[in-house]
Amino acid sequence: MAYSFERPESFTGALLTPVQMAQADALAGDTARLMEAAGRAIARSIMRRCKKVPVLVLAGPGNNGGDGRVAARYLAWEGWPVRVRDFRTADPAEVARAGLVVDAIFGAGLSRDLDEHTISLLRAAKNLVAVDVPSGLDGASGQVRGFAPQAAFTVTFVRKKPGHLLFPGRALCGEVLLRDIGMPVSIIGRVGPDIWENSPSLFTLPPRDTGGHKYTSGEVTILSGTLPGAARLAAMAARRAGAGMVSLAAADASPLPEAGIILRHDPLDRLLEDPRRLHWVVGPGLGVAAAGVALARLLQTPGLAILADADALTACAGTPKKLRGVCVITPHEGEFTRLFGTIGPDKIAAARRAAALTGAVTVLKGPDTVIAAPEGTAVINANAPPWLATGGTGDVLSGLIAALLTRGMAPFPAACAGVWLHGAAAQEAGPGMLAEDLPSILGHITQG
Numbered sequence: 001m002a003y004s005f006e007r008p009e010s011f012t013g014a015l016l017t018p019v020q021m022a023q024a025d026a027l028a029g030d031t032a033r034l035m036e037a038a039g040r041a042i043a044r045s046i047m048r049r050c051k052k053v054p055v056l057v058l059a060g061p062g063n064n065g066g067d068g069r070v071a072a073r074y075l076a077w078e079g080w081p082v083r084v085r086d087f088r089t090a091d092p093a094e095v096a097r098a099g100l101v102v103d104a105i106f107g108a109g110l111s112r113d114l115d116e117h118t119i120s121l122l123r124a125a126k127n128l129v130a131v132d133v134p135s136g137l138d139g140a141s142g143q144v145r146g147f148a149p150q151a152a153f154t155v156t157f158v159r160k161k162p163g164h165l166l167f168p169g170r171a172l173c174g175e176v177l178l179r180d181i182g183m184p185v186s187i188i189g190r191v192g193p194d195i196w197e198n199s200p201s202l203f204t205l206p207p208r209d210t211g212g213h214k215y216t217s218g219e220v221t222i223l224s225g226t227l228p229g230a231a232r233l234a235a236m237a238a239r240r241a242g243a244g245m246v247s248l249a250a251a252d253a254s255p256l257p258e259a260g261i262i263l264r265h266d267p268l269d270r271l272l273e274d275p276r277r278l279h280w281v282v283g284p285g286l287g288v289a290a291a292g293v294a295l296a297r298l299l300q301t302p303g304l305a306i307l308a309d310a311d312a313l314t315a316c317a318g319t320p321k322k323l324r325g326v327c328v329i330t331p332h333e334g335e336f337t338r339l340f341g342t343i344g345p346d347k348i349a350a351a352r353r354a355a356a357l358t359g360a361v362t363v364l365k366g367p368d369t370v371i372a373a374p375e376g377t378a379v380i381n382a383n384a385p386p387w388l389a390t391g392g393t394g395d396v397l398s399g400l401i402a403a404l405l406t407r408g409m410a411p412f413p414a415a416c417a418g419v420w421l422h423g424a425a426a427q428e429a430g431p432g433m434l435a436e437d438l439p440s441i442l443g444h445i446t447q448g
C-alpha cells in the first residue's frame with residue numbers, strides 16, 4: 001500500500017525487549033567480546049562527560065555486572081580512582097562517599113523486585129550513571145520494581161529498550177546514550193523487532209498532487225456539537241495539514257467558523273449522500289449522546305475512514321466492540337480506561353489489546369504516546385514536550401491525522417506521522433503555546 005509503515009533496513013529506531021535482547025545475545029554467541037565493547041563504551045562516556053572523581057562500580061551477578069567490571073578496568077587504565085564492589089557485600093556508607101556511582105547491578109530484564117539491601121545501596125548514591133538501565137527498572141515496560149535510582153545518564157547497547165521511552169523509566173534514565181557494540185544487524189533482524197521509536201524514518205509524507213484540485217487533496221468532515229471550539233481546532237489542523245476541503249457538520253446553528261471552513265447544517269444522512277465525503281472525525285466537543293448516535297450511523301456506511309476521539313470514545317465506554325469498523329482511535333488515559341479497563345503496568349500490551357479488539361489503530365496518548373496496529377506492531381513517541389499538556393491539543397491531533405489519511409496514508413503510518421508532527425510543532429511553538437498556535441506550524445512541517 002502506498003505510504004505504508006516503513007521498517008528501516010538498518011533497524012535504526014527498533015526497540016528490543018529484554019527477551020529479544022537475550023535472544024540476540026544468544027545468537028551472537030560471543031558475550032565476552034560484546035561485554036568488552038560495552039564496558040569500553042561506558043568508560044568512554046564517563047570520561048567524556050564527568051569530571052575525574054572517585055568512582056565506585058556496584059557490580060551485579062550477571063552480564064550487567066560484567067559490563068561494569070570492564071568499565072572499571074578501562075577507567076583505571078586512564079588513571080581514574082575506581083573501586084569495584086559486589087552488590088551483595090557493598091556498604092551504603094561507602095556508596096554515599098563516592099563521587100560517582102556506576103550502577104551495574106541489574107540490566108533491563110530484571111526478574112523480581114529489588115531487596116532492601118540493594119535499595120539502600122542505590123538510595124545512598126548521590127551521582128549515578130546507569131549501565132543499560134537504572135537497576136530496578138523493567139526494560140520492557142518502564143515500570144519500577146520496588147525502587148530504581150535517578151541516573152544522570154544511562155548507557156545502553158545495541159538498541160534502546162521500551163523502558164527507556166515509557167514513563168516513569170524515561171525520566172529515571174536521564175539522557176540515554178545508545179552505543180554500538182558490534183552486534184550484527186542481521187541478528188537484530190532475526191529476533192524480529194516489533195516495537196519502534198517514532199521518527200520520520202518510519203513514514204513518508206505524500207507529495208502534493210501538482211495537477212490536482214481541492215477534492216483530489218481529500219475532504220475531511222468533522223462533526224461539531226456542544227463544544228464547537230474543539231471541532232474547529234480539529235478543522236484548522238486538518239486544513240493546514242493538507243486536506244483539500246474541510247467541513248464542519250453542526251446540527252445546531254453554531255458560531256460562524258473562520259472563513260474557509262464550510263459549515264453544514266444538513267442532517268448526517270444528507271451529508272452521507274456525497275460520495276466524496278469519505279473521511280470523518282467524530283468526537284471532539286460533540287457531546288456523548290450525539291457522538292454515540294453519529295458514530296453508529298457512520299459505521300453503517302461502508303467505505304468510510306472514521307477517526308473516533310473524545311466523546312465518541314466515551315459513548316462506547318465498556319462496549320469497545322462498538323468501535324469495530326473505525327480506522328483510528330485516539331484515547332487519552334481516561335478515555336482508554338473507560339473503554340478497555342485499566343492500562344496496567346504495560347502500556348504497550350494495553351494499546352495492542354485495544355487495537356486487536358477494535359481493529360482500529362490505537363493512539364494511546366500521553367507524554368509517552370503508544371501507537372499500536374491491530375496486528376501488533378507498536379511505536380512509542382518521545383518527541384512531545386510537556387507544554388503539549390494543554391486543553392485542545394488532542395483535537396488538533398485528530399484533525400491532523402484525518403488530513404494525513406485523506407492525503408492517502410495508511411492508518412498506522414498516518415497515526416505515527418500525526419503524533420510525530422504534533423510533537424514537532426509543539427517544540428517549534430515552545431513553552432506557553434496554545435493549541436491554536438499549532439495548526440499554522442503544521443502548515444509548513446506537513447508538506448511532503
Ligand SMILES: NC(=O)C1=CN([C@@H]2O[C@H](COP(=O)(O)OP(=O)(O)OC[C@H]3O[C@@H](n4cnc5c(N)ncnc54)[C@H](OP(=O)(O)O)[C@@H]3O)[C@@H](O)[C@H]2O)[C@@H](O)CC1
Nearest residue numbers: 021025034035038062063064106107108111112113114132
Ligand atoms: N544482550 C546483549 O547483547 C549484551 C548485554 N550486555 C549486558 O548484559 C546485561 C544483561 O545480562 P543478564 O541477562 O546477565 O542480566 P543481569 O541483569 O546482568 O543479571 C541477571 C541476574 O540477576 C539476577 N537477578 C535478577 N533480578 C534480581 C533481583 N531482583 N534480585 C537479585 N537477583 C536478581 C538473576 O537471577 P535469577 O532471576 O536468574 O535468579 C540473574 O542471575 C545487559 O543489561 C547489559 O548490561 C552486555 O554484556 C553486552 C551484550
Ligand SMILES: Nc1ncnc2c1ncn2[C@@H]1O[C@H](COP(=O)(O)OP(=O)(O)O)[C@@H](O)[C@H]1O
Nearest residue numbers: 332365366367384385386388389391392393394
Ligand atoms: N506531559 C505531556 N508531555 C507531552 N505531551 C503530552 C503530555 N500530556 C499530554 N500530552 C499530549 O497532549 C495531547 C492532549 O490530548 P488530550 O488529552 O486529548 O487533551 P484535549 O482533548 O484537551 O486536547 C495528546 O496528544 C498527548 O499525547
Ligand SMILES: [K+]
Nearest residue numbers: 103106133135
Ligand atoms: K544497571
